Amino acid sequence: MRDRSLIYLGLLVFLAAVTIPFTYNLTASGSGSMPDLELPENETQCVESTEFMRSSHMQLLVDWREDQVRENIRTYTSSDGRTFDVGLTNTCLKQCHARKEDFCDRCHDYAGVEEPYCWECHIDPEQIQWSGQ
Amino acid sequence: MIISRKKFLKIAGVSALAVTGERLARNFAGAMQSEEQKTAGALTTKRLAMVIDLKKCAQEEGCTQCIDACHRIHNVPVIDDRNHEISWIWKDEFKHAFHSAHNEYTAKHIEHLPVLLLCNHCGNPPCVRVCPTKATWKREADGIVVMDWHRCIGCRYCMAACPYGSRSFNWTDPRPNIKEVNVDFPTRTKGVVEKCNFCDERLAKGKLPACVESCPQNALFFGDVDDAGSEIRQVLASEFAIRRKPELGTNPEVFYIV
Numbered sequence: 001m002r003d004r005s006l007i008y009l010g011l012l013v014f015l016a017a018v019t020i021p022f023t024y025n026l027t028a029s030g031s032g033s034m035p036d037l038e039l040p041e042n043e044t045q046c047v048e049s050t051e052f053m054r055s056s057h058m059q060l061l062v063d064w065r066e067d068q069v070r071e072n073i074r075t076y077t078s079s080d081g082r083t084f085d086v087g088l089t090n091t092c093l094k095q096c097h098a099r100k101e102d103f104c105d106r107c108h109d110y111a112g113v114e115e116p117y118c119w120e121c122h123i124d125p126e127q128i129q130w131s132g133q
Numbered sequence: 134m135i136i137s138r139k140k141f142l143k144i145a146g147v148s149a150l151a152v153t154g155e156r157l158a159r160n161f162a163g164a165m166q167s168e169e170q171k172t173a174g175a176l177t178t179k180r181l182a183m184v185i186d187l188k189k190c191a192q193e194e195g196c197t198q199c200i201d202a203c204h205r206i207h208n209v210p211v212i213d214d215r216n217h218e219i220s221w222i223w224k225d226e227f228k229h230a231f232h233s234a235h236n237e238y239t240a241k242h243i244e245h246l247p248v249l250l251l252c253n254h255c256g257n258p259p260c261v262r263v264c265p266t267k268a269t270w271k272r273e274a275d276g277i278v279v280m281d282w283h284r285c286i287g288c289r290y291c292m293a294a295c296p297y298g299s300r301s302f303n304w305t306d307p308r309p310n311i312k313e314v315n316v317d318f319p320t321r322t323k324g325v326v327e328k329c330n331f332c333d334e335r336l337a338k339g340k341l342p343a344c345v346e347s348c349p350q351n352a353l354f355f356g357d358v359d360d361a362g363s364e365i366r367q368v369l370a371s372e373f374a375i376r377r378k379p380e381l382g383t384n385p386e387v388f389y390i391v
């Protein structure tokens with residue numbers, strides 16, 4: 001029984017290691033709050049419901065891409081019957097989310113999503129600092 | 134029941150004949166049907182083509198308005214290094230553009246005549262045949278040879294296959310070399326091939342290609358060569374027009390009035 005103190009010390013270290021995620025969240029301030037997204041002023045409803053967009057906007061954008069580029073289908077009819085021009089810059093950004101960094105990027109940063117490579121070609125009108133202008 | 138060897142072979146033979154016969158009949162019926170569908174589709178489709186009147190084009194010396202308009206609208210970078218240059222539409226001398234029509238006695242004014250060059254949107258495009266990812270294909274509805282830059286892997290087979298040099302490769306990020314950005318049209322990225330798209334994004338909105346619209350001499354004609362009543366057919370019926378390297382069997386859709 002002369003190892004009692006060592007055993008208790010070991011248990012303590014083990015417990016501390018196991019509970020790190022919980023203690024870290026308790027001490028870190030504000031890291032658990034949802035990102036504050038800048039919503040468009042002129043529109044209240046995206047092309048589909050918020051839940052659908054939150055879970056499946058990437059699939060919708062891929063479908064738009066396939067429709068426009070490969071099938072030459074340039075309009076999208078939403079499930080509630082409204083029609084939209086298909087376009088990442090021209091529809092999503094120009095019509096609603098003028099500031100990509102306050103909407104797309106904020107949520108992607110929060111969710112730990114890498115910047116999608118859409119923007120290597122598609123233009124964010126707010127950020128054309130790369131041009132020779 | 135006991136079956137003799139002879140009887141067994143007879144039954145097997147007849148069964149095999151029945152099975153293959155039915156398959157043959159089905160395949161034949163299928164072939165007939167698809168042939169019908171093809172002809173039915175041909176009535177509704179178009180064959181977009183361009184006529185360039187070189188006499189009119191040469192009237193304004195050094196004019197680059199069509200080139201400027203096209204390259205501005207499509208965010209084509211301006212790169213001075215000729216090895217990295219990107220062009221959708223450009224000019225070269227007659228002796229280079231129509232190599233086989235040129236000889237050592239060709240009149241000087243013809244030899245050095247500037248010829249406007251762009252993708253020929255071939256009827257039988259070799260670039261499409263070699264693309265391993267189907268990033269380029271001939272659109273059935275109007276015959277435009279389009280590209281899907283999302284799918285291009287930059288292998289440059291299409292560039293090797295194109296006998297007109299119509300395709301350019303982005304060796305570097307094109308963005309820093311775009312002088313004036315058009316936010317309505319995407320840029321390309323490093324490692325992607327690009328070329329003229331006959332302004333398919335403008336055609337979708339009922340507009341003419343940018344080069345045709347911007348030409349101050351009205352030297353460019355654009356339309357459906359399958360439509361006998363179209364302006365382009367009237368131009369082709371009234372003037373002698375040639376095409377670049379038709380002997381290769383690519384069936385180019387850009388015609389030149391010399």
